[in-house]
Amino acid sequence: MQPILKVRDLITRFYTVDGVIYALNGVGFDLKEGETLGVVGESGSGKSVTMMSLVGLIPQPPGKIEAGTAELYDAEQTVELLHLPEKEMEKVRGRQIGFIFQDPISSLNPLMAIGDQIAEAMITHFNVSREQARQRTVDLLRLVGIADADARYDSYPHEFSGGMRQRVVIAIAVACQPRIVIADEPTTALDVTVQAQIVELIKRLQAEFGMAVVWISHDLGVVAGLADRVMVMYGGIAVEVGPVDELYENPHHPYTIGLLGAIPTLDEDGRKELASIEGSPPDLLRPLDQCPFASRCPYVFDRCLEMIPPLLEVGPDHFAACFYDVKNKKQRS
């Protein structure tokens, strides 16, 4: 399958009064047409900053994209996203790439009827009249599971529950049928039973519109059921990327292995200790010149401290940024 987005060596930093935050230290990945890419990492791993960098949502200053390329392909042309003027970027956001954020309260305008917020995107990107946009918005509201859609068009965000608001945010994201939807922890703020509803909804819309979805989460469990491929991030780099079954059944990076061990499974009886990763996440105020996981890694050796490990092929379409071969218990040559 063709990649529609190709990101290489992305470096983003924030220049703050407390010093430079080395948020991204060379991130690279491909996104293929129609696939779901799960992006997993803990807070500060750079998963959100990566996606925000691609669509010009990093406030500059204090942020600065220092290096890298991000090419968005379609039938006619290739667009380099990182150096796009704001006017051009506006044509990409919403039209080519839609967004779903974690917190549906702060991503909606409290003073604007929810229907108008959805229609706005269509009016901006397509040559449609207000009437046409309203009709399509009502259809869309129905599609995302809002009952009595016609009457709800004129409601305001505060009249909706958390799950309903997230449905509205999803409607905005898919309003222009973008080719890519970036969902940044879309279910984290919701209750468990509502989370399941939202996961089903996004899957259904993806099947209907055929868009690629980047699903950001801190939870390996959430991503397991919906991703085709998974990228694990740590300390501002991708430490492991692979097909979902491969990555969960045959993880290669010590961090991925640690994360999987830290989640209790439902069939254990709780007598066993959880595998915990000792130590704390990396200090982002230091420039990264070694493996970000080195200080917590049980297999660390001298080469890990000399450079940032590149992604090395460990299986079909499966890559890990690690100099140690955990399967054969030896250092990679």
Next chain:
Amino acid sequence: METTPTPPTNEMILRVEGLKKYFPIRRGMIFSRTVGLVKAVDDISFEIQRGETLGLVGESGCGKSTTGRVILRLQEPTEGKIFYNGQEITGLPSAEMRRMRPEMQMIFQDSVASLNPRHAVAKIIGEPLRIQTDLDERAVQERVKELMDLVGLNPKWRKRFPHEFSGGQRQRINIARALALNPGFVVADEPISALDVSIQAQVVNLMKRLQKELGLTYLFIAHDLSMVKHISDRIAVMYLGRMMETASGRKLFENPLHPYTQSLISAVPLPNPRLERKRRRIILEGEVPSPRNAPSGCVFHTRCPLTIDRCRTEIPAFREVEPGHGVACHLVDGAGGSLIPT
């Protein structure tokens, strides 16, 4: 330190009977009047045995945190009785309650808000000792070092302030403070929800180790069912202020009887892609109704896929269907079977 684990005994450390906590909704600034009631906790009963962990789960607004706070009498119950070690503590005058306090402690979710940013760690952990004991300052400092060591913090850091620690370390400070007075019973209100996954495992392992070493009893409040199952001996499921089901962790997952418990368990994401794709989910319609307008009859009937007429009018009694397994549902017959198609 080599210690033998304390298995749960049959000795009750805590018993709660018909506990209710209603919050009035008031209107008007000067001549305020009550216009309604939020029934945060509505007639729940349960017991906790010495040395065990009871996991209390439910979605937001189910009353799990309020239950934890009322048990410690941080808030006064509207009705009901709480017994600690056989002694009724509801209605105990505050001076006597104060003498009970060292026995019953709490760990909070938000490690930023629950630690004073202007106090050094030694002062934070030593505070309960200064208030409740007559130890001199040297003895307090010794105890602080001992506690820091116990929870895996370097005692050399005791002059540092909370902001100098990571989230997981701050939660260790919280735990050290809760343990300062050698409590028997600890309420942990979502102690790991704000932490990263790899750090959650550290804190849970620590809590389990401390339980074994010190013979602690926990009420562990959380919304993450897989972590609750890992840490708990028994689990209690709440919904809109009411108790839906209680059972041993194993029983609850193998044979959940309440439709709400069944849907909660089916919504737990598993880190196993093949299993996840095959899994049949019970996806509930809608969301939790507002507790100020709780549904009549069974509070779950508006979302339950199996509602019958009786559920709309009659509150199902909470009853034991087999030893140690209780449920509040009209559809579950007394023999412990379920009418729910599987």
